[in-house]
Amino acid sequence: MAIVGPRRQSRESVDGPNRTGNGQGVTVMATDRPLLCGIDAGTSQIRAILFATDGRVVAHAAEPTPMRELGPGRAELDPEALWRITVSLLRRVAAEAPDAAAIRSIAVASVGEAGVLLDADGRPLAPVMAWYDTRATAELEQLLATIGFEQLHRITGLCPDPTFSLLKLLWLKRHEPELFARARRWLNVADYLAWRLSGEQATDPSLASRTLLLDLERRTWAASLLEATGLPASLLAPILPGGSPLGRIRPELAGATSLPDDCVVGVGGHDHVCGMLAAGADRPGILFDSMGTAEALTCIREAPLADPALGWDGFNQGAIELDRPFYYVFGGLPTAAAAVEWFRSVHGGLDHATLIAEAEAAPGDSDGVLFLPHLRLGSPPFPDPVGRGAFVGLSASTTRGALFRAVLEGIALDGANILGTMLRHLGARMPERILCVGGSTRNQLLMRLKATAYGVPLAVLDLPDATCLGAALLGGIAAGIHADLAEARSRLEIPVRLVHPDSNGDEGTRLGRQAIYATAYATLRPLHARLLDR
Incomplete structure (x- = not known):
């Protein structure tokens, strides 16, 4: 990787259930070269992007994810609406392509944890619970009481919380028993879309890792957990390596x-993992910082860690398999860019440029204001299913610019706190390189604050669509266009820029600010619990 016309069918035949069982900058490319399509079903947007084999964008289409917020801890979307949007996006990118016949492959990346419950005819039985939906708290408590935290962590490598697929399934089993009795398959969101595209059902280890049902070391479904929870193994799709061919499009x-x-x-695979594969961060010694609606900091390992202390502090592990299996450890901030969008929403949707300019003009310490960006769940080392955010240090002179700077600094400090705790668990030094991707990397103030909080330069890849590109590369492998991921990445040309820490601050000030932040959530957590009466 260098870093520098068939007959049309009726719409009903496409948009109905499959019963077979089986605006970026656009560059016009030569039509004799293959095009690869990557789909990203994300928290905020669903995107379909066509890439040339060198990674250049040929066509792009996106729509907001049709999420329905139902109240604190509850959100869902209609799987049929998700499918209709995906079909529409494919129509648009095919129409925009210089030659639709050159589109050789498709693969899908998506959020983890969320999935679609299907009946025997392949019809969705229930809405898709958002990955961050925490309604299954009671099911989690029962699971911890019967199986135990350390046993769950030992098998799955996860810090159990109510968002994982297993808990969503148990919630449906308890609250919708008649509906659940008709269930025959659970498909992760990416797997559901791939099935609707191809007619074949499968998942990959990276998405299976987000279910709380994967035996991490063996990379198979955990029979003991299925038996303990009364779920049939047939409910889960076969696990195949990423980039495996499912078949031709219907x-x-x-x-x-x-x-x-x-x-x-x-x-395809999990969205953060697909982005990591595109960025070339799938080897030890690199920290991959994926900065989207949620933020994930990921390190690669050759084998999983058994120490339950990693789970107690909120870190998760997972498996990836392409031509070989390997593993990762990650810590996530569920509301990174989401905190920015929340702030914008309470200020009438004010544009980013105005807010960033005001934040640039604010004092370097955000006028003494600290922001905790835990607007939905906690982040390591505080895995709190009812996490809450906060502004601390407000005064009568606090300006909007200081508040927004504090939001950005809070995201940066949270990332540094996650990284420091992760490195202590891994017994590792600062990574040799930190690679950053995602839409938030375009916010230069945020990136400076993040580099300052980390205390090291950050390598920002000019790859705002890393997730779609990673999915597209996996599709290219499935179609035989690429022999493997290394060969696929060797064709990419991705510019990189370095962001350095602020030279105005000193190490003592940086560490002092970080120490204050590290204690803030622990201090406020019991107050939040009392406010919520929990």
């Missing part, structure tokens, strides 16, 4: 979208 879908009928659908 003929009726090809006709309705102008995609070629020999376009191959491949196994």
